[in-house]
Amino acid sequence: MKASYLGAMGYAHRRDFPPTWPTPPSYSDPTTSVQSYQDGIEECEFAEEMGFEWVSFSEHHYSGRIATGTPAVMAAAVAERCKSVKIAMLGPLLPLNNPIRAAEELTLLDNITNGRLVMGFLRGTPNEDQVYGVHPSEGRGRLLEGMDLILKAMTEPEPFSWEGRYYQYRTVAVWPRPVQQPFPSALVATRSDDAVQYAAEHGLGLGVSFVPWEQVAGITEKYLKWCDEAGWQPEPDQLVFRGSIYLAETDREAQDWFNAQTDQGRAPGMALRSSVSQVIQASRSGQDVDYRNVFAGSASGDIVGGAPGLTFVGGPDTVFEQIKAYHDQCGTGVIDLFFQQPSLTHRDVMAEIDLFGREVLPRLKEL
Amino acid sequence: MASDQVRESVVILDGSEARSSNLRDGLAQRWVVLEPRLDDFGPGAEDQVAAAVAPLASGPYGLVGVSAAATVAIRHALRSPESVAALILVSPMAVRPAGSPVGATHDLEAQLDQIQCPTLAVFGQADGTIDPAAPSIYRSRIPNCNVAFVYDAGHDIAAERPQSLLNLVTDYLERRETFIVQSRSGAINP
Numbered sequence: 001m002k003a004s005y006l007g008a009m010g011y012a013h014r015r016d017f018p019p020t021w022p023t024p025p026s027y028s029d030p031t032t033s034v035q036s037y038q039d040g041i042e043e044c045e046f047a048e049e050m051g052f053e054w055v056s057f058s059e060h061h062y063s064g065r066i067a068t069g070t071p072a073v074m075a076a077a078v079a080e081r082c083k084s085v086k087i088a089m090l091g092p093l094l095p096l097n098n099p100i101r102a103a104e105e106l107t108l109l110d111n112i113t114n115g116r117l118v119m120g121f122l123r124g125t126p127n128e129d130q131v132y133g134v135h136p137s138e139g140r141g142r143l144l145e146g147m148d149l150i151l152k153a154m155t156e157p158e159p160f161s162w163e164g165r166y167y168q169y170r171t172v173a174v175w176p177r178p179v180q181q182p183f184p185s186a187l188v189a190t191r192s193d194d195a196v197q198y199a200a201e202h203g204l205g206l207g208v209s210f211v212p213w214e215q216v217a218g219i220t221e222k223y224l225k226w227c228d229e230a231g232w233q234p235e236p237d238q239l240v241f242r243g244s245i246y247l248a249e250t251d252r253e254a255q256d257w258f259n260a261q262t263d264q265g266r267a268p269g270m271a272l273r274s275s276v277s278q279v280i281q282a283s284r285s286g287q288d289v290d291y292r293n294v295f296a297g298s299a300s301g302d303i304v305g306g307a308p309g310l311t312f313v314g315g316p317d318t319v320f321e322q323i324k325a326y327h328d329q330c331g332t333g334v335i336d337l338f339f340q341q342p343s344l345t346h347r348d349v350m351a352e353i354d355l356f357g358r359e360v361l362p363r364l365k366e367l
Numbered sequence: 368m369a370s371d372q373v374r375e376s377v378v379i380l381d382g383s384e385a386r387s388s389n390l391r392d393g394l395a396q397r398w399v400v401l402e403p404r405l406d407d408f409g410p411g412a413e414d415q416v417a418a419a420v421a422p423l424a425s426g427p428y429g430l431v432g433v434s435a436a437a438t439v440a441i442r443h444a445l446r447s448p449e450s451v452a453a454l455i456l457v458s459p460m461a462v463r464p465a466g467s468p469v470g471a472t473h474d475l476e477a478q479l480d481q482i483q484c485p486t487l488a489v490f491g492q493a494d495g496t497i498d499p500a501a502p503s504i505y506r507s508r509i510p511n512c513n514v515a516f517v518y519d520a521g522h523d524i525a526a527e528r529p530q531s532l533l534n535l536v537t538d539y540l541e542r543r544e545t546f547i548v549q550s551r552s553g554a555i556n557p
Binding site: 145148149152156157158159160161162163164165167171172 | 370408468501503506507513514515516517519528532534535546547548549
């Protein structure tokens with residue numbers, strides 16, 4: 001089993017952010033921000049040194065918690081510092097982005113890393129739908145079409161036109177061609193049947209995030225069945241799970257930290273106003289919204305939905321067993337870990353990486 | 368609207384008239400559409416096309432060949448270059464890439480570089496009956512050729528994405544190879 005370090009590049013003072021999304025830009029001090037990115041890059045380098053085999057990046061907007069709105073830029077910077085790890089773009093939020101631009105970024109990354117790119121395609125969380133003005137109901141369709149278009153752009157040897165449902169490009173001729181042929185290692189990050197089936201039918205891997213292994217097992221079971229029907233079996237590296245982690249020297253220490261977070265009412269991630277959340281979820285499922293029953297809430301935002309809780313909490317033995325359950329029950333081959341909990345400092349995270357690399361990772365590699 | 372006497376013509380060649388009905392009806396809003404009946408798609412069918420179209424067309428015409436009939440359209444464009452203003456091949460099956468189990472003749476593939484008119488080759492992005500290597504052969508061999516993929520369509524694009532196909536064909540017939548230039552304004556509040 002392999003471990004992946006999520007290069008979140010969180011802003012150093014993210015613990016002070018208001019709980020609602022988006023985080024006002026006024027919270028971003030350039031001096032702190034510059035240092036935060038340097039710290040984040042140092043964490044990636046240290047993770048590689050401690051035996052992590054992937055470093056991943058994720059597209060999230062308008063917040064310093066995961067401060068990589070343009071993950072390709074961040075991946076390129078880290079790729080020049082980390083010379084052996086896989087650079088995993090998990091990934092571009094396809095419904096938001098121009099798929100041709102995404103294809104160009106990905107093939108360029110595969111070139112500057114000499115074939116170390118892993119690309120993941122996903123729809124994104126509901127708040128992201130607001131960023132570039134995409135209608136929430138179109139996310140699924142744009143994701144499916146975007147994946148087809150990117151793979152076509154990476155493999156078609158001559159210029160072509162694309163007549164899609166959401167995209168029309170009359171001249172597509174993506175440069176450079178990817179180093180990995182016919183296209184870089186790819187996975188679909190999803191829990192939805194149609195996208196899981198797409199991954200299986202196209203020979204792509206599967207990524208699942210932030211849910212208990214029991215739920216991942218159900219998704220994986222369907223994925224493997226559809227892979228079998230398509231006539232292939234995924235490699236371990238094609239089954240990826242992303243989770244949040246807090247690792248301490250002992251279970252007691254970890255639990256004390258966790259309790260302190262709860263006592264202080266710190267959400268582990270971002271949340272939306274209930275009014276916005278209701279409208280987005282309704283739009284995603286094609287329902288009408290009765291705005292008379294939707295209230296804006298307080299000035300500080302009424303928190304609903306929240307963000308996923310911690311997946312792995314404990315000392316080394318406990319965390320190993322928690323991760324091992326995903327390997328044993330779901331076939332997970334790569335565990336992608338989010339260490340930068342809001343209350344932690346750079347020094348805290350470095351200590352966690354060190355502990356994980358010494359006490360957990362060697363055992364994971366034997367699985 | 369101009370009368371039929373001065374409207375340009377479009378010729379559709381398709382072994383299945385029903386398949387292209389939406390395309391025919393849509394193109395008929397702008398052009399005089401001619402659909403000569405084909406007895407077969409083999410060599411010589413292009414002569415049948417020429418004989419049927421010559422007395423009806425007002426001048427050089429757009430020529431649309433669908434599926435197996437696209438082979439006839441290519442032969443007709445080669446035989447009568449002065450008659451064909453633009454050639455559109457929809458799901459053509461006229462070339463057979465190396466190793467492909469099915470397809471048409473290699474001799475026609477060798478003549479693609481002699482096609483003189485602007486050409487658009489249209490493929491369903493999920494067409495399992497055409498070798499994936501085929502589209503690039505049209506693009507690279509025909510001197511002035513664009514290739515277009517229609518998303519979420521298989522071989523029968525006219526049935527699966529009728530409006531998309533009609534829009535594409537109409538745009539190409541009107542603007543030929545300049546169809547790659549965006550013609551609609553993107554301004555939201557001009």
